[in-house]
Amino acid sequence: MNLGIDDLPVRDELRGKSPYGAPQLDVPVRLNTNENPYPLPEPLVERIAERVREAARDLNRYPDRDAVELRTRLAEYLTDTSGYEVGLANVWAANGSNEVIQQLLQTFGGPGRSAIGFEPSYSMHGLIARGTGTGWISGPRHDDFTIDVAAARKAIAEHRPDVVFVTTPNNPTGTAVPAETVLALYEAAQAAKPSMVIVDEAYIEFSHGDSLLPLLEDRPNLVVSRTMSKAFGAAGLRLGYLAAHPAVVDAVQLVRLPYHLSAVTQATALAALEHTGTLLKYVEQLKGERDRLVGELLALGYEVTASDANFVQFGRFDDAHDVWRKILDRGVLVRDNGVPGWLRVTAGTPEENDAFLDAVREIKKEQGS
Numbered sequence: 001m002n003l004g005i006d007d008l009p010v011r012d013e014l015r016g017k018s019p020y021g022a023p024q025l026d027v028p029v030r031l032n033t034n035e036n037p038y039p040l041p042e043p044l045v046e047r048i049a050e051r052v053r054e055a056a057r058d059l060n061r062y063p064d065r066d067a068v069e070l071r072t073r074l075a076e077y078l079t080d081t082s083g084y085e086v087g088l089a090n091v092w093a094a095n096g097s098n099e100v101i102q103q104l105l106q107t108f109g110g111p112g113r114s115a116i117g118f119e120p121s122y123s124m125h126g127l128i129a130r131g132t133g134t135g136w137i138s139g140p141r142h143d144d145f146t147i148d149v150a151a152a153r154k155a156i157a158e159h160r161p162d163v164v165f166v167t168t169p170n171n172p173t174g175t176a177v178p179a180e181t182v183l184a185l186y187e188a189a190q191a192a193k194p195s196m197v198i199v200d201e202a203y204i205e206f207s208h209g210d211s212l213l214p215l216l217e218d219r220p221n222l223v224v225s226r227t228m229s230k231a232f233g234a235a236g237l238r239l240g241y242l243a244a245h246p247a248v249v250d251a252v253q254l255v256r257l258p259y260h261l262s263a264v265t266q267a268t269a270l271a272a273l274e275h276t277g278t279l280l281k282y283v284e285q286l287k288g289e290r291d292r293l294v295g296e297l298l299a300l301g302y303e304v305t306a307s308d309a310n311f312v313q314f315g316r317f318d319d320a321h322d323v324w325r326k327i328l329d330r331g332v333l334v335r336d337n338g339v340p341g342w343l344r345v346t347a348g349t350p351e352e353n354d355a356f357l358d359a360v361r362e363i364k365k366e367q368g369s
């Protein structure tokens with residue numbers, strides 16, 4: 001029997017929709033999902049094996065449901081790198097920051113409630129909203145992709161969303177959001193509802209500026225979400241976390257599945273956190289490569305959006321998808337996020353970035369401009 005999704009009794013709001021689907025193509029140079037291109041260093045791989053071997057001896061038991069050791073180490077990392085003190089009670093962890101966001105929307109969104117994001121931004125915010133039955137409101141940005149504060153405040157006052165997403169640096173544009181903007185949106189959200197403001201700092205380690213963690217002080221409705229997928233070079237680990245008032249961490253317990261973080265995940269993340277210094281050295285290298293990509297793309301005559309992340313949005317193209325295909329034909333996979341006229345390239349190793357730059361140089365020459 002030939003059945004499709006829509007032949008099943010799926011929820012109405014899922015009918016006709018597509019899943020998240022960044023292409024996973026087998027090409028020589030993959031610069032499309034903002035991963036860190038450097039494999040984990042061998043001493044860390046050894047340490048992971050050791051920690052996982054230890055954890056394996058207890059796999060007959062459920063893991064630490066509260067992930068106490070891991071959350072303590074994550075709190076130390078946040079405190080050390082931001083100067084703003086957070087402790088175990090402020091931190092929660094899950095399988096990727098996508099799961100953190102899902103738990104937040106299960107807690108503060110849901111049927112009859114809504115969330116707003118300022119688009120273009122990380123598409124999963126809207127998709128997770130849909131998956132949790134939360135209404136989605138697409139808020140505006142300026143043409144240069146910065147948040148239009150006046151329009152954003154107006155949208156918050158009008159729609160009174162339960163959750164406000166602010167992504168800094170923003171994906172796919174790379175745009176950093178100043179603290180004053182987050183404060184303005186937080187105030188608007190409190191006046192309108194009050195609602196939760198989620199600051200998604202997935203790429204903050206690559207930023208020229210500082211983390212917005214200090215804004216958590218006296219703001220119980222603010223959450224900062226983070227991930228080990230980017231700066232830590234551990235996308236395959238699936239470990240995301242948040243920092244917030246302890247009451248937020250308590251609230252999320254109402255929706256998290258028991259034992260959601262496997263003992264193997266906890267052991268692996270703990271090993272990675274022992275090697276924070278080494279892992280963050282790659283961040284400096286990648287920031288240099290990001291800046292090189294910006295410089296070379298500008299020199300080639302492309303427009304580039306100022307980037308505080310490990311990727312660069314470049315354009316403008318009459319037909320961005322056609323250019324995406326031409327770059328792919330040259331063995332380099334970049335991302336077409338559906339932002340009209342723009343593509344996004346992740347900063348890879350110097351060799352990968354050279355391959356990308358050669359491809360766009362060739363395409364530029366072919367077009368005779």
Ligand SMILES: Cc1ncc(COP(=O)(O)O)c(C=O)c1O
Binds near residue numbers: 226
């Ligand atoms: C802005 C943003 N937030 C969150 C995520 C999800 O990261 P994770 O791998 O932690 O689920 C991504 C991944 O690309 C992202 O771009």
